[in-house]
Amino acid sequence: MYEFNYHRPTTLAEAKTLLESNADAKLVSGGMTLLPTMKLRLARPTDLVDIGNIRDLGGIRVDAKNVEVGAAVRHAEVASSADVRKAIPALSDLAGLIGDPQVRNRGTLGGSIANSDPAADYPAAVLGLGATIRTDRREIAADDYFLGMFETALEPGEIVVAVRFPRAKRAAYAKFPNPASRYAVVGVFVAETGAGIRVAVTGAGACAFRVPEMETALGRKFAADSLDGIEVDAAELNGDLHASPEYRAHLVGVMARRAVSAAGG
């Protein structure tokens, strides 16, 4: 990879200053996406600002309404947290399905959603639960956050601090993983929270998206067969060597029904 300068700030303020004073700086924590990208010389940051040691970005906080997970919390920590398991088991399940154990020991929630890889798992939970993304300057609703392929509502230099997931009455994530990479060919997160029923899909489109028709159908009756006959338009879905758009559209239906069944519907 190309040369760069490495910084290890211990406060959020220090990290912001470093980002502002280096135009081509990038944040790194687990580095599970950024470092491979740099090794391929597809990214050439002049500076890496390692935010893995900033206390304000760590920790899992659970209260009566929400589970808040710090941006630098690793997937393995979410997957093994007894508090998360109790409050939102579907979130633990999803975290435990990301990549492989070694990736889960390094990769972080903040990194996953800041990158917004179309095949990442976390965006499905963030959108499916209607979570709130807390940054160094504001709060962003999940519905306003994912904008496109590797594109989010984050402004240049904006840092994700934590994500607040509302507790769900019931929720589940069903994923069809790529057998080699474990990325989601299609993953569907179904949840019923105080705000209603949400169905969020990852892996299939440019970024995570909801399926309103499925949400309405599940609102009438929360059961897998409520989704019979509902099809997602393949024209807007991804096609690659792993799966055609038509196959992904089919998988959205299959994974959605599996998620509903797993959530007790």
Added chain:
Amino acid sequence: MTVTVSFVLNGEDVSVDVEPRTLLVEALRDRLRRTGTHVGCDTSQCGACVVHVDGRSVKSCSMLAVQAEGAEVVTIEGLAKGGRLHPMQEAFREHHGLQCGFCTPGMIMSALDLVSQNPDPDENQIRHWLEGNLCRCTGYQNIVRAIKAGAQAMRSA
């Protein structure tokens, strides 16, 4: 530009001058001459480079050496004590959990992370855990047997 990174390697304090872009595996193999940790794919898929950092298994080809500052790093060389193989190493030997042996250091380091969290893993749990470790000889049957036996030996040790 070089920076000095200090960490504990197999129980011993080490300091090494590296570039920020030096990978942990490069520092271990090329600078500290601990060549038991292998580089297979160099794309964080195969798991030949798995080491422990602060008690958890990581792929050392996908971590910068500077990110190990202050950490406890354990490699395959750190397992045998007093000339005796670690029970997991012994189990791999006993059950022939290797063919060419290239993936073995990563398999063993990965297996030890599993056993630290789950002292009595069943076959299914072992197979799932090994998602991030590839054996190109496809010798998984004996690897899985070895890990099961190694876990049992560690429980009764």
